[in-house]
Amino acid sequence: MSINPELQGRSYQLNDVYSVGRESIRDFARAVKASHLAHFDVAAAQALGHADLIAPPTYAIIVAQRADALLINDPESGIDFSRVVHAEQRFTHHKAIVAGDELVAELHVDTVRGMGGGAMITTRAEISTVDGVAVATTVSAILVRGEGQ
């Protein structure tokens, strides 16, 4: 099955609220070998002016990939997840992600470009709090390899 070119311009709403917890921030920080105290110790985060533990700079990928999954799992997309390669990633932070945040996202399929039998797809997740405060914009390029690629 090939990639549906009509995906370009579509958007998906991730309505499952992602609740950012302290242990999730600590686990993610350990997983990327981040040792800054503001990921582990509430007093250290507060000393930097934050309300609670702050997430490492790539933490928003958790929410972004949940949003990407809405596209990948859409039966109309034609994307075979086992042939997906992450080609590019960018984060723009509008505010720090802090323990206690409740996050949602809107995913936009910005470009779909056919490449051989596969395609390069660029998606953008606009991540915000449930109250509508902009948190981060993430842009991902994924390469869906065609047969023999």
Added chain:
Amino acid sequence: MNIAELAVGTEIGTRTIEISRADLIKYAGASGDFNPIHWNERFAREVELPGVIAHGMFTMGAAVQLVTDWIGDPSAVVSYGTRFTKPVPVADLEGEPGAVVTVVGVVGALDSDAGTARIDLTVTLDGQKVLVKAQATVRVT
């Protein structure tokens, strides 16, 4: 950190990241990315990879720690992006890391109006770049 004390080309430091299979399992759990190419050797070879490879996002996430430790506040990173050009195979070895990635950070650009510095990261495995155009913009005022 005062922007006036920085100069384009200044090295902010280097760091090595030792990666084991356990690190990839940990990252999978913490991030929710359970793609089997990052933990299942048989599956990885079936899809024509050299073996289990690290999540690109693991390498990207670990590499930026050089920047956050240097700036002293992880929330000072206002943007961060990279291209993933080469996979990082992680061998299953007894008592030693399955891969060792090296990160070098250099001041790539300064914007005194915005109060930001762009840090360019060179991220290599055995001398080969695994991330290309890995750049983090940080608030420095």
